[in-house]
Amino acid sequence: MTESVIALNRFGLGARPGESDLRAPRQWLADQLDAFDPSPAALRNAPSRELLTGEIFDYRAEISELTRQRRERRRGERTSSEGNVDAQLMDTRRMANRSGRARHRELINARVRMALTTSTPFAERLVHFWTNHFAISVNGPELLRLGGLMEFDAIRPNVMGRFHDMLLAVTRDPAMLLYLNQARSIGPNSPFTQRGRGRRRREMGLNENLAREIMELHTLGVDGGYSQADVTEFARALTGWTIAGLVRAVPDRMFDTSVQPGGFGFAESLHEPGARRLMGRTYAQSGRAQAEAILADLAAHPSTARHLATKLARHFAGDEPPAALIDRLASAYRNSGGDLPAMYRVLIDAEECWVEAPLKFKTPWEWTISTFRALGERGAGQLTRRFVNEMGQPTWRPGSPAGFDDVADSWTGAAALASRVEIAQRVAEVSRDRIDARTLAPQLLGTMLSSRTARIIAGAESADQGLALLLVSPEFLRR
Amino acid sequence: MIDRRRFLRNGAAGAASLVFLPHIACAQAETDRRLVFIILRGAADALSMVAPTGDPQYETARRDFAGHSEGGARLDSFFTLHPALAETARLYASGDAAIFHAVASAYRDRSHFDGQNILETAGTTPYGLRDGWMNRLAGLLSGQQAEALALSSNMPMVLRGEAEASSYAPSRLPEPDVGLLSRVAMLYEGDEELHADWEQATETRELAGDVEGARRGEAATGELAARFLSDPEGPRIAAMEMGGWDTHRDQRRRLNRRFEALDAVLAALHSGLGPIWSNTLVIVATEFGRTVRPNGTQGSDHGTGSAALVLGGALRGGSVVADWPGLRPADLFEGRDLQPTRSLDRLFADLVADHFAIEPGLLRRTVFPAAGTTPVANGLIQT
Known part of the structure; x- marks a missing residue:
């Protein structure tokens, strides 16, 4: 029973009514690795x-x-009459x-x-x-x-x-190329710059933003063993990675005909010629193969294994993840050639993730989603957007390429708690006629439901108050 | 007990409903009468609202709470109104308010959920009826073009059912009610981190004067209700709700605030309705009473017998109506609660029948199936 509650709430996105008694919780998790549908x-x-x-x-x-x-x-070619x-x-x-x-x-x-x-x-x-x-x-x-x-x-x-494939897909993604200014990054010695020298230099030039964040945030981690020179070399290798048709200075004729307008395109004429040398290796490839080779090496780097292992461990085993679990995750990554399900299996098998006491304080997104999974979906899209904004976690808008923090300190505090209580009250007012918190609480939390919380919910002065109390109970705020 | 709605719904024969429908048509009357039902959620303490200060057992039974009535209006030689209900006292003095004491619905257990469900459905068992009594009443008044209205962000049970009803809440949702806030505090007592955060959150809230703001908000809801009900094309019946009555701790301070808010709502209705007030009936009720004796935390626990406050220009008020059960230990229900001696449902039935001139037997059959046989409030409404 307890494992079932952990599988649903800590690993999953929160129990739905009637789900809390999984027969084989670990198998249920493992099966999802095969059953996942990327485009449901x-x-x-x-x-x-x-x-x-x-x-x-x-x-x-x-x-x-x-x-x-x-x-x-x-x-003065036109009058202002228009x-x-x-x-x-x-x-x-x-x-x-x-x-x-x-x-x-x-x-x-x-x-x-x-x-x-x-x-x-x-x-x-x-x-x-x-x-x-x-x-x-x-x-x-x-x-x-x-x-x-x-x-x-x-x-x-x-x-x-494999992580490498995800890294490649993200690095080629138009949103990422735009967000981290890669689409306009041009090699100082590229044919494009050479041709246009003196004419339209403006602010066009090398932009290191994406290169830096790939190394610092996406792969190696901030202490992953790279230098500023490595960042610059990687940025040079990435020149030419852009979006077809969306960058004014980069005309469509730079791309071959297979490139979709608005999609990723490699523009040879923006690419910095020559071999690159970073982190002790030489990359003599030409064209886009050069940055691809670097991305492959970054994905395979032991620092990347450790960086990803630490973040995954923190997400499931607590804000201060156990070192032994990080080690096991990192070696699963290395031994499998960066196979992500290999890491997920380590998590499923890790006793550190099955501790009975809650290990994580739910982020606003997690709390809101688990709330609507528990209560039903009516109007959930609009309400979720509003609620996560109010609680400071607007979807896809963390304000920085580092993303939202995954530790409790960022989401707890007096104001944050008061805001959850207020939101819980609003949600409960809408749902009270359909739902009795006294029966819902054990369904969602099973053996994790403390007798104190059960008692206080049962003693609520109204149905909606009972529901609000369930949503802000220590058990439901955490996973 | 015949439940017409269930009969109609189950009624395999369409002919059955044809037989019944003309009957109901008789009950339909274009009415200028207004009804406001205010639910005090959380079990308001009737012995604080209307204290039986003339009962020889009063001081003994109420212990520390006996002094809470000091400064309140004397309603008669026996009862004293809570001091925070000043406007209500004035209405009482002018014959526009009455109190019905030692009343209870058919419910005899102590769960808020179940008690409120029975208060609102007027059934005999929790969740036994699927619609609220005001909705069934709205069905009887269906000659009216306007719907019944709930001043609430969501439709309360009392107005749910087949008849058209709408709900309206002021755009700014109220702050979490006092009862919720204090329960959240209980929830976090065993949790060091959340407890500290919550302490700080409530301190900030008190400092910011949000409690005052919430109270003003409630009075504003009263004004809003008056505005809707004043409209000749507007609703004839409306439901309102107020939380924060479950005073297990710190009862004196918290009830002071709650009664101030209730008083402000009633005053807002009275002044906002203007001339319509003479056609208005306001019923204030709660799901059950509280223990006669204070508990160990300067509060009281869930009880049984309660009181209803009735107001309106159509009322021949100025009296406290009660078959007083007494406060000696042997007088109390299960040795702890005020013994209910009158049926709350019957009180509703008597008042509503007179107010809307609905045939009492029909009203009891269709709207208040649990109303007892003993009349509670005959002839108190000017017709």
């Missing part, structure tokens, strides 16, 4: 990449037309932001739907984990549309595969 029905209603990319191109076309008009007017172009520009940007936020909401709704309806909640939790590992923070008309797609298209299909 709940995802199919989400706006497609084609649609969203099309909207971005339309917006860009409108902006460049208006900019052209403004330029002409300033040169209305205020500046105002139109502002308007277009504002509209694109607004419609971008609407798309962003639709994408979040799809994520919430999947989290609530999935039959593989452990796998779904891992999707959220990896998205936060490769965090982007969405803002503006482009990223509001493309941000969520990175999770759907780069993370989900690779969550049961």
Whole structure:
């Protein structure tokens, strides 16, 4: 019984009523590694990449037309009788932001739907984990549309595969290329710069942002044994990794015809020529194969194994993860050639993850999702968005490439707790007619439900108060 | 007991409903009458609300609580109103309020959930009826174009059912109610980290004066209800709810605040309804009473016999109606609670029948199946 509750709440996304008695909890988890569906029905209603990319191109076309008009007017080629172009520009940007936020909401709704309806909640939790590992923070008309797609298209299909494949998919993802400024990074000695020297240098040049974050956050970790020179070399190798059609200075003719507009494209003419040397190795490959070889070596590096092992252990075995578990996870990674399910199996087998006392304080996202899994889905998408925003964890918007913290200290405190109590009360008011907290509590928490909490819920002065108390009980706030 | 709704629902024969429908049509009357039902969730302490200060056992039975009535309005030689209910006292003095003491629904256990369900469904067993009594009443008043209204973010049980009803809450949701906050504190007593956070959170809240803000919010809900009910095309019946009555600890301070809030709501209704007040009946009730003796934490525990506060311009008030059971240990229900001597459901049935001029037998059959046979409030409504 206890293992069942742990499997559902610590490994999964929270028990649904009637689920709390799994016959073989560890097997239930292991089965999800095979059963996970990267594109379940709940995802199919989400706006497609084609649609969203099309909207971005339309917006860009409108902006460049208006900019052209403004330029002409300033040169005196046009009279000002055609209305205020500046105002139109502002308007277009504002509209694109607004419609971008609407798309962003639709994408979040799809994520919430999947989290609530999935039959593989452990796998779904891992999707959220990896998205936060490769965090982007969405803002503006482009990223509001493309941000969520990175999770759907780069993370989900690779969550049961090799880390190297996920790393490659994320590094090629348009949202990541935009967010960390890679799309505009140009080799100082590339043909493009050479040709345009003196004419349109402007701010175009090498941008180290993505290279640095790949090494610091995605792979090796901050103390993973790389230097600033390594970052710069990697950034040079990455030049040419960009998005077809979305970077003004990078015309479409730079890409071969197989490249989809709005998708990843390698532009040879932006690429810094020559061999690169980093972390003691020489990469003599040409073109995009050069950065690919570096990514492969970064994925295979022991520092990466340890970095990923530490984060996974922290997510499941507590804020101060046991060193022995980190060791086992790291060696599973190394021995399997970076196979992620090999690490997940270590977690499932690790006694450190099956400690009866709760090991983690739920983040706002985890708490909200587990709440709606417990209470049902009515209006959950909209409410989840609002609640996680209020609690300081807006979806896909952590504000930094480091993602949201995965330790309790970031989510506890007086104000945070008061906000959860207030939200619990609002949720409970809506659900009270359908749900009796006295019967729900043991269904969700099983043997983890303390007699104190059960007593206080039963003594609540109304049905909605009882439900609110269940949601803010120490047992339900943690996993 | 025949339950018409169940009969209709189960009724295999459509003909059966045809037989019944004209009957109901007789009960339909265009009405200018208004009914407001205020539910005090959490079991309000009736002996604090209306203290039997004239009972020779009062000081002995109430112990530390005996002094809580000091400064309250004397209602008659026997009963004293809680000092925080100042506006209510004025309404009582002008004949616009009455108290029915030692009343109870059909419920005799001590669970808030179940007790409130019975208070709102007017059934005999928890969850035995699937609709609320005000909704069934709305069915009888269905000649009205306007729906019944709940001043609540969600439809309370008392208005749930087949008849049309809507709910409306002020856009800003209220702060968590006092009862919830104190229970959360209990929840975290064994948890060092959460306890510390919560202590700090409640201190901040007190400092920010949010309690005052919440109270103002409740009065505003009263004003809102008055506005809706004043509209000639608006609802005729409305339900409101107030939490925070479950005073297991620190009863004096907390009830002071709660009664102040209740008083403000009633005053807001009275002034907001203006001329409509003379056509209005307000019933304030709670799911059950509390123990007569204080407990060890300056509070009281779940009890049985309670009191209902009835107000309105249509009322011939100015009296406390009670078949007083006494406060000696032997007088108490199960040796601890005020013994209920009158049926709360029958009180509702009598008042509502008079107020809306509905045939009492029909009303009892369809809306208050658990109302007892002894009349509780005959002739108190001016018709």
